[in-house]
Amino acid sequence: MTEGSVAPVATRGPVRVVGTGLLGTSVGLSLATRGVDVVLHDSSRTAMYLARDLGAGRPATPDDDADVRLVVVAVPPDITADVVRAELAAHPSAVVTDVASVKGYVLDELRASGVDLRRYVGSHPMAGRELSGPAAAVPDLFVGRPWVLTGTGEPDAVLAVRTLATDLGAVPVTMDAAEHDAAMALVSHVPQVAASLVAGRLTDAPDAALSLAGQGLRDVTRIASSDPRLWTSILAANAGPVRDVLVALRADLDRVIDALGHADLATGPETVAAGALGTVATTIAHGNTGVARIPGKHGGAHREYRVVTVLVPDAPGELARLLADVGDAGVNLEDLRMEHSPRHPMGMAAISVLPDRGDHLENELAARGWRLAS
Amino acid sequence: MTEGSVAPVATRGPVRVVGTGLLGTSVGLSLATRGVDVVLHDSSRTAMYLARDLGAGRPATPDDDADVRLVVVAVPPDITADVVRAELAAHPSAVVTDVASVKGYVLDELRASGVDLRRYVGSHPMAGRELSGPAAAVPDLFVGRPWVLTGTGEPDAVLAVRTLATDLGAVPVTMDAAEHDAAMALVSHVPQVAASLVAGRLTDAPDAALSLAGQGLRDVTRIASSDPRLWTSILAANAGPVRDVLVALRADLDRVIDALGHADLATGPETVAAGALGTVATTIAHGNTGVARIPGKHGGAHREYRVVTVLVPDAPGELARLLADVGDAGVNLEDLRMEHSPRHPMGMAAISVLPDRGDHLENELAARGWRLAS
Numbered sequence: 069m070t071e072g073s074v075a076p077v078a079t080r081g082p083v084r085v086v087g088t089g090l091l092g093t094s095v096g097l098s099l100a101t102r103g104v105d106v107v108l109h110d111s112s113r114t115a116m117y118l119a120r121d122l123g124a125g126r127p128a129t130p131d132d133d134a135d136v137r138l139v140v141v142a143v144p145p146d147i148t149a150d151v152v153r154a155e156l157a158a159h160p161s162a163v164v165t166d167v168a169s170v171k172g173y174v175l176d177e178l179r180a181s182g183v184d185l186r187r188y189v190g191s192h193p194m195a196g197r198e199l200s201g202p203a204a205a206v207p208d209l210f211v212g213r214p215w216v217l218t219g220t221g222e223p224d225a226v227l228a229v230r231t232l233a234t235d236l237g238a239v240p241v242t243m244d245a246a247e248h249d250a251a252m253a254l255v256s257h258v259p260q261v262a263a264s265l266v267a268g269r270l271t272d273a274p275d276a277a278l279s280l281a282g283q284g285l286r287d288v289t290r291i292a293s294s295d296p297r298l299w300t301s302i303l304a305a306n307a308g309p310v311r312d313v314l315v316a317l318r319a320d321l322d323r324v325i326d327a328l329g330h331a332d333l334a335t336g337p338e339t340v341a342a343g344a345l346g347t348v349a350t351t352i353a354h355g356n357t358g359v360a361r362i363p364g365k366h367g368g369a370h371r372e373y374r375v376v377t378v379l380v381p382d383a384p385g386e387l388a389r390l391l392a393d394v395g396d397a398g399v400n401l402e403d404l405r406m407e408h409s410p411r412h413p414m415g416m417a418a419i420s421v422l423p424d425r426g427d428h429l430e431n432e433l434a435a436r437g438w439r440l441a442s
Numbered sequence: 443m444t445e446g447s448v449a450p451v452a453t454r455g456p457v458r459v460v461g462t463g464l465l466g467t468s469v470g471l472s473l474a475t476r477g478v479d480v481v482l483h484d485s486s487r488t489a490m491y492l493a494r495d496l497g498a499g500r501p502a503t504p505d506d507d508a509d510v511r512l513v514v515v516a517v518p519p520d521i522t523a524d525v526v527r528a529e530l531a532a533h534p535s536a537v538v539t540d541v542a543s544v545k546g547y548v549l550d551e552l553r554a555s556g557v558d559l560r561r562y563v564g565s566h567p568m569a570g571r572e573l574s575g576p577a578a579a580v581p582d583l584f585v586g587r588p589w590v591l592t593g594t595g596e597p598d599a600v601l602a603v604r605t606l607a608t609d610l611g612a613v614p615v616t617m618d619a620a621e622h623d624a625a626m627a628l629v630s631h632v633p634q635v636a637a638s639l640v641a642g643r644l645t646d647a648p649d650a651a652l653s654l655a656g657q658g659l660r661d662v663t664r665i666a667s668s669d670p671r672l673w674t675s676i677l678a679a680n681a682g683p684v685r686d687v688l689v690a691l692r693a694d695l696d697r698v699i700d701a702l703g704h705a706d707l708a709t710g711p712e713t714v715a716a717g718a719l720g721t722v723a724t725t726i727a728h729g730n731t732g733v734a735r736i737p738g739k740h741g742g743a744h745r746e747y748r749v750v751t752v753l754v755p756d757a758p759g760e761l762a763r764l765l766a767d768v769g770d771a772g773v774n775l776e777d778l779r780m781e782h783s784p785r786h787p788m789g790m791a792a793i794s795v796l797p798d799r800g801d802h803l804e805n806e807l808a809a810r811g812w813r814l815a816s
Contacts, residue, residue, distance in 0.1 A: 146707055173708045194654050206790070208753045208813060214654055243650060251651030254643060259662040262640045264729030265694050266633050269687060271732045276617060277625030280568050280588055281736050284665040288633040289736065291658040292729035300723040304714070307706035313643060314699050318692065320639050325688050332681035333520055334547045340678070349674040355638030355666035358645045362655050362663065379582045387775060388765035395759035404761065404778065416580070439582060 079228075079235045081105030082132055084139045084159070086151055088112075088119035091167050091193065092142030093205035096124030098236050101207050107132045119202040133159060138228055141166040144298060145305035149177030156183060163225040165189045165232070169196075169252060170305040171218045171245035189221035189229040190245060192252075193238055200295045211237035218245045253309035260291055260299060261314065267292035324351050373402050374426030376419045379439040390417060390438065397432035399425045453602075453609045455479030456506055458513045458533070460525055462486075462493035465541050465567065466516030467579035470498030472610050475581050481506045493576040507533060512602055515540040518672060519679035523551030530557060537599040539563045539606070543570075543626060544679040545592045545619035563595035563603040564619060566626075567612055574669045585611035592619045627683035634665055634673060635688065641666035698725050747776050748800030750793045753813040764791060764812065771806035773799045 082105040085092045089110075096106045096119060106125025110116035120127060139155045141148060145168040152174070155164045164187055168174050171190045178185060193215040215238035217229060233240045243251070267289040270278065303310055324347065331344035364373070380386050394401055403420035421429055433440055456479040459466045463484075470480045470493060480499025484490035494501060513529045515522060519542040526548070529538045538561055542548050545564045552559060567589040589612035591603060607614045617625070641663040644652065677684055698721065705718035738747065754760050768775055777794035795803055807814055 176708055194656055196656065196658075206751060206753075206814075208790075211753070213656075216654070241650075241653065247648075247650065248654075251648070251654050254647050254651050255655045255659050258643065259640050259659050261695075261698060261725070262636050263658075263662050264726050265691055265698070266636045267730075267732035268694060268725065268728035269628060269632065269691060269732065270735055271728055273628050273732075273735070274621075274625070276615075276621065277628050278735055278737060279615065280590070280622075280625050281629045282568055282570065282587075284570075284637075285629050285633050286736060287661045287664045288637050289729070289733045290661045292726075292733040294726065294730075296723045296726035296730065299726045300719055303702065303722050304705045304707045304719055307702040308708060311699055311702040311706075314695065314702070317639055317643060318695055318699065320642060321635075321688065321692055321695065324635060324639070325685055325692065328677065328681040328685040328688070331678045332685075333678045334550060334682060345674055345678055348677050349670045351635070351642065352638050352666075352668065352670035352673045354642035354645055355663070356641075356668075356670065358641035358643065358647075359663045359666040361644050361647070361652055362660060363652060377580055379580075379585070383774070385766070385769035387778065388762055388769045391762035391765055392759070395762045400757070401761060416582075440580075 079104055079232050080137060082107050082135055082137070083232075084109065084128060084132070084136045084155075084162070085125060086110070086139060086141045086155060087143035088115045088124065088202050089142060090196070090200045090202070090204050091209070092140065093119040093122060093124045093202040094195070094207065094209035095140050095142065095167075095236065097122060097205055097207040098210065100125050102235065107136070115202055119205070122202060122205060124202070124205065136162045138162060138232065139164040140232070141168075144168075144301040145170045145173065146301045148174045149181070152178060152188060153181055153183050156187060163187050163189065163221070163228040165191045165229045167191060167193055168305070169256070169302050170249055171216075172249045173305040175218070175220060175245050185220055186222045187225050189225050190218040191229055191233070192216040192218075192248065193233070193236075195238075200298060208237065212239065214239050214241045216241050216243050216248050218243060218248055220245075249306050250309045250312075253306060253313045257303060257306055257310045258313045258317065260294060261303070261310070262317070263289050263292040264294075264299075320351065323347055327351075373420035374423045376421060376426060376429050376433070377440060378417045378419065378433060380417045387417065390433075393433060393436050393438070394419060394429065397429055399429045399432075453478055453606050454511060456481050456509055456511070457606075458483065458502060458506070458510045458529075458536070459499060460484070460513060460515045460529060461517035462489045462498065462576050463516060464570070464574045464576070464578050465583070466514065467493040467496060467498045467576040468569070468581065468583035469514050469516065469541075469610065471496060471579055471581040472584065474499050476609065481510070489576055493579070496576060496579060498576070498579065510536045512536060512606065513538040514606070515542075518542075518675040519544045519547065520675045522548045523555070526552060526562060527555055527557050530561060537561050537563065537595070537602040539565045539603045541565060541567055542679070543630070543676050544623055545590075546623045547679040549592070549594065549619050559594055560596045561599050563599050564592040565603055565607070566590040566592075566622065567607070567610075569612075574672060582611065586613065588613050588615045590615050590617050590622050592617060592622055594619075623680050624683045624686075627680060627687045631677060631680055631684045632687045632691065634668060635677070635684070636691070637663050637666040638668075638673075694725065697721055701725075747794035748797045750795060750800060750803050750807070751814060752791045752793065752807060754791045761791065764807075767807060767810050767812070768793065768803065771803055773803045773806075 084107050085096045086109045100106045107128040108116050108125045109128045136159045139162050141151050143151050148166045148168040193210050195209045195213045215233035230240045327344045327347035330341035399421050405418040458481050459470045460483045474480045481502040482490050482499045483502045510533045513536050515525050517525050522540045522542040567584050569583045569587045589607035604614045701718045701721035704715035779792040
């Protein structure tokens with residue numbers, strides 16, 4: 069997609085963005101690219117000027133206040149309610165939304181403060197990166213991602229935020245705050261804790277052990293590089309739902325630990341208790357069932373793709389040559405994953421394609437001299 | 443790499459491969475490709491003939507027994523010792539190795555049986571996929587991967603297995619069995635359990651919750667699609683070391699659960715106990731430290747790369763065009779990760795490059811009309 073194909077937007081400026089971290093700057097970049105007047109504010113002037121320099125908008129001035137029609141609050145969850153309340157007061161005719169990843173806590177705080185919430189719409193775009201800050205912002209961060217609207221606010225206010233989401237390329241989804249928070253605990257917050265705990269166990273590991281790490285460990289722990297300050301705020305703001313899932317997870321873990329205590333083949337077959345191996349097998353099988361439920365790229369299940377694995381020499385242009393050959397074969401690449409090994413100039417490219425294209429692609433690639441597996 | 447560049451091998455045939463699953467068939471494919479006479483055996487004739495049809499070797503006959511110089515046992519860990527013992531007896535002048543992912547259990551069983559272990563060398567190639575069976579085999583599965591030798595056997599026997607590893611393109615690493623098993627618990631077996639437990643929690647999740655799943659959840663749970671039978675065997679054979687790490691992980695988890703019970707912002711600031719937020723932050727920060735220790739592609743730490751993120755339209759040839767532009771810019775791609783969203787024809791390509799090439803690449807790609815983030 070090039071600059072020429074930018075779609076027209078329905079959102080009219082000026083839009084005020086409060087908090088120029090990853091999300092706020094990305095909102096600003098995307099709107100500014102589309103010609104909307106974006107005014108920026110951040111308690112850190114460094115962050116605000118950096119966002120400006122990246123093209124996310126211009127610094128807010130008091131003169132702008134009266135004109136602002138829409139305010140996007142993009143600050144950590146623990147201060148979101150305070151900022152939303154201040155923005156509602158400062159811009160009496162503007163719609164105010166926030167993009168905090170926890171919704172019930174923010175709404176409860178706002179309600180407790182007694183503020184009029186007719187112009188407030190809680191929202192949460194499902195967009196993030198393991199990087200943070202304005203420098204990590206991407207104008208297309210929201211493209212194709214679900215954008216949850218939690219249904220507060222009057223219809224006109226909801227429409228304004230829905231239009232913002234659509235203008236940014238996101239897919240609006242309506243959900244109440246509690247439902248949203250329980251969902252996030254399950255699909256985002258608990259996976260973060262699990263990744264951090266597994267990675268944390270590596271802190272004191274011998275170097276020799278780490279040298280045996282494979283792609284599986286890398287995948288499981290990738291998000292463990294996330295920002296501690298942001299995640300402390302998220303987890304504390306969604307503590308109840310996260311704790312509920314973690315307690316259930318601990319019960320599952322207890323069963324595995326107990327089963328392994330009674331399923332140790334090394335202590336001899338006579339000590340393997342009835343059912344212990346079954347518990348271990350069921351744990352892995354439940355994982356199979358759960359992972360198969362995660363929607364894939366086009367909303368389907370993961371397994372609808374056929375994976376073709378190809379050896380790629382680690383030299384400039386080799387992967388491009390492979391993908392050009394995939395294109396020449398008339399096959400659309402649905403997903404691509406690289407697997408690497410330490411200290412070796414080779415990689416494996418795992419190419420996902422629609423199942424009925426797999427055989428054709430394998431034949432075409434083999435004919436072009438690529439090494440692959442069936 | 444094309445057929446013409448196959449390196450000469452030092453391993454002399456016939457090599458007997460017992461167990462034609464993913465690893466055994468991959469060993470056979472790789473050796474057969476290099477001109478070694480490979481004879482195959484599997485208790486499942488279907489698996490054995492499938493491996494033959496894939497080019498992994500020929501079915502073993504009784505006539506081969508006297509000539510066999512090297513036996514590779516590639517069966518599940520729980521039956522490995524029995525098969526190794528039978529192979530040592532059946533081929534009195536052959537070196538026997540196994541590729542089971544658990545080494546102490548196999549060695550203990552063999553020692554307990556009183557068999558002479560001078561011709562036995564326990565080994566473990568760090569190669570696997572979330573797929574299993576002969577159809578998933580890849581001739582280059584071992585290329586660049588560490589291949590652990592556990593130091594049993596006489597020097598000639600060790601040399602034969604070391605040569606096998608080198609011929610298959612692997613990097614031999616010496617480690618004792620207990621050290622190996624503790625390492626695998628940490629970098630492979632416990633991450634598998636964690637991924638399965640997180641994925642297992644999704645089994646009963648509402649569809650709406652799953653529709654919010656992002657790349658983080660996909661990464662954390664990818665290996666949860668692994669084979670339950672194989673993993674039950676691995677976990678039971680390494681039950682002690684795995685249990686030790688899981689018990690430590692549970693203690694970490696207990697601390698997080700306890701902290702979240704006292705760090706719930708939603709219950710009001712006066713209920714947030716001193717230290718509770720610190721415990722949460724420390725958990726995430728320890729994860730940062732741990733994940734940074736995982737060696738990257740060239741044996742360095744993950745963070746030595748600069749990530750350039752580019753928006754890629756979901757059309758045949760677009761990714762190839764991007765990577766061709768990366769090649770044209772004279773930049774070597776160190777890693778590539780695609781991120782997708784449900785129901786949208788766009789993807790983000792996260793391109794890792796050496797840090798001093800990042801600015802150059804961004805300038806070059808921007809000049810060619812690609813949308814990217816800094």
